[in-house]
Amino acid sequence: MSVKDVQRAVRFVRANAETYGIDPDHIGAIGGSSGGHLVSMIALKDGKGNPDDSSPVNRLSAKVQCAVVRAVPSEMAGNSSLLLLGFFINPNGDQASEEYRLAAEASPVSHVSSDDPPMLLIHGDADRLVPIEGSQRLKEKLEQADVPTQLITIAGAGHGPHFPGTDQDLGDIYADAVNWMDTHLKTKK
Numbered sequence: 001m002s003v004k005d006v007q008r009a010v011r012f013v014r015a016n017a018e019t020y021g022i023d024p025d026h027i028g029a030i031g032g033s034s035g036g037h038l039v040s041m042i043a044l045k046d047g048k049g050n051p052d053d054s055s056p057v058n059r060l061s062a063k064v065q066c067a068v069v070r071a072v073p074s075e076m077a078g079n080s081s082l083l084l085l086g087f088f089i090n091p092n093g094d095q096a097s098e099e100y101r102l103a104a105e106a107s108p109v110s111h112v113s114s115d116d117p118p119m120l121l122i123h124g125d126a127d128r129l130v131p132i133e134g135s136q137r138l139k140e141k142l143e144q145a146d147v148p149t150q151l152i153t154i155a156g157a158g159h160g161p162h163f164p165g166t167d168q169d170l171g172d173i174y175a176d177a178v179n180w181m182d183t184h185l186k187t188k189k
Helices: 003-015 034-044 079-085 098-105 133-144 170-185
Strands: 028-032 066-070 119-124 149-154
Touching (some): 003 034, 028 170, 066 170, 119 133, 119 170, 133 149
Parallel strands (some): 028 066, 066 119, 119 149
16 A cells, blocks of 8 residues: 555545545544554645646545544655665665655655644664664654644553553553544544
């Protein structure tokens, strides 16, 4: 699945909001690891529709209004590049190379702007596959852009949806995600 596939899915849901009984202007997304990467990209990339497209679906925005991501690979130069790009990008390498350009395009931190939706980051501090430093840098970039954000650090947790290595209650962790969505998505009546 690619970012374009997920953008198309958001557009499709937005186009069919009445059928699904949802508010098309209050769509949230949640994902972890590579799914967290996709969610962060649809939250942070522009997502504008093409007004000249022959498909009415493709004319709509693909941007979500709230996001929750777990263990998100946020910078593709370094450890996460091999995971998602299939090749390693040395963070101290040639920043003018095509590979570095591709890595920057695939990096959520490269797309942060002040119009981004609220984003909750959840990350284990013992994650060796996707180190927590990426979530910490993404949080810093979001804060610099005045985007509501929070990083929940799970002490002793490794990589995975069950946060291996921690005895923290998963219900509490995911309750925070539900509360984040409720706070930032529920329509005021």
